[in-house]
Amino acid sequence: RAGLAELVDSMLRTVPDFPEPGVQFRDIMPLLADAAAFARVVTALAGHPHGPVDLVAGMEARGFLLAAPVAVALGAGVVPVRKAGKLPGQVASQSYALEYGSASVEIQPSTVPAGARVLVIDDVLATGGTAAATIELLESCGATVVGLSFLVELGALDGRALLPGRDVDVLLTLP
Ligand code: PRP
Ligand code: MG
Numbered sequence: 001r002a003g004l005a006e007l008v009d010s011m012l013r014t015v016p017d018f019p020e021p022g023v024q025f026r027d028i029m030p031l032l033a034d035a036a037a038f039a040r041v042v043t044a045l046a047g048h049p050h051g052p053v054d055l056v057a058g059m060e061a062r063g064f065l066l067a068a069p070v071a072v073a074l075g076a077g078v079v080p081v082r083k084a085g086k087l088p089g090q091v092a093s094q095s096y097a098l099e100y101g102s103a104s105v106e107i108q109p110s111t112v113p114a115g116a117r118v119l120v121i122d123d124v125l126a127t128g129g130t131a132a133a134t135i136e137l138l139e140s141c142g143a144t145v146v147g148l149s150f151l152v153e154l155g156a157l158d159g160r161a162l163l164p165g166r167d168v169d170v171l172l173t174l175p
Contacts, residue, residue: 004044008151008172011037026152026174028123032065041151041171042066045121046073048169050146054116055079057138059105059130060086063122066151070121079112081105081134094136096129105130107137114142125150125170128159135166 011031018025031037045066057079058067064080071078084093084104095104112118118138125131125148135145147167153159155173160166 001044004040005172007037007040009174012152012172026124026154028062028065028151031151038069042069042073044171045149045151045169046070048147048149050117050119050167052117053119053146055112055118055143057081057107057118057120057134059120059122059134062124066123067121070119070149074119076119077111079107079118081107081130081137092137092140094133094140096133097127098129103129105133105137107141109141112138112141112143116141116143117146118143119146120148121150122148123151125153125159125168126157128157128162131159132162135163 011034013027013030015025015027053074053076055077056067056071058064059081060083068078084106087106087108089108091106092109093104093106095102120134131148138145149169151171153170153173155175160168
């Protein structure tokens with residue numbers, strides 16, 4: 001893992017005032033477009049010790065890009081955690097607070113067997129709302145969340161406060 005945080009830091013692009021004035025957007029796309037960097041971060045996300053993993057859950061949309069290769073690396077299946085209204089059939093929904101208002105995420109419980117050991121993957125841990133809602137959904141299916149891994153944590157937003165007692169792995173913490 002030597003140099004991994006520096007690698008992620010050097011390949012992130014910070015875009016001021018996107019998507020709204022005052023927001024510093026952390027863009028992971030340059031990192032994903034670099035074959036060597038992408039392989040290194042996928043290996044790192046898959047390498048954190050969690051014991052056996054049956055499923056990797058990735059949050060729409062950027063989490064999908066990381067969860068799928070991590071799942072293949074672990075020999076696990078992948079479960080998409082989608083924004084409301086995108087998944088067909090029976091779904092479980094969980095809402096969470098945004099700065100203004102709320103949003104909700106959904107999964108298909110039929111794809112998450114009771115007792116499944118699930119690793120949760122996303123690009124950025126900000127307020128933690130998305131991750132906490134994802135845990136609620138997975139646990140409502142009887143799954144065990146064995147860990148959560150993120151490329152980047154925005155330390156000032158203290159997303160970990162919404163994830164008490166969880167095994168949270170991040171490759172880079174930004175202030
Ligand atoms: C971003 C990011 C995380 C989430 C983190 O996703 O990719 O999924 O916000 O925020 P939180 O910790 O405050 O919940 P966003 O909803 O911007 O959409 P995208 O992944 O579809 O680009
Ligand atoms: Mg996202």
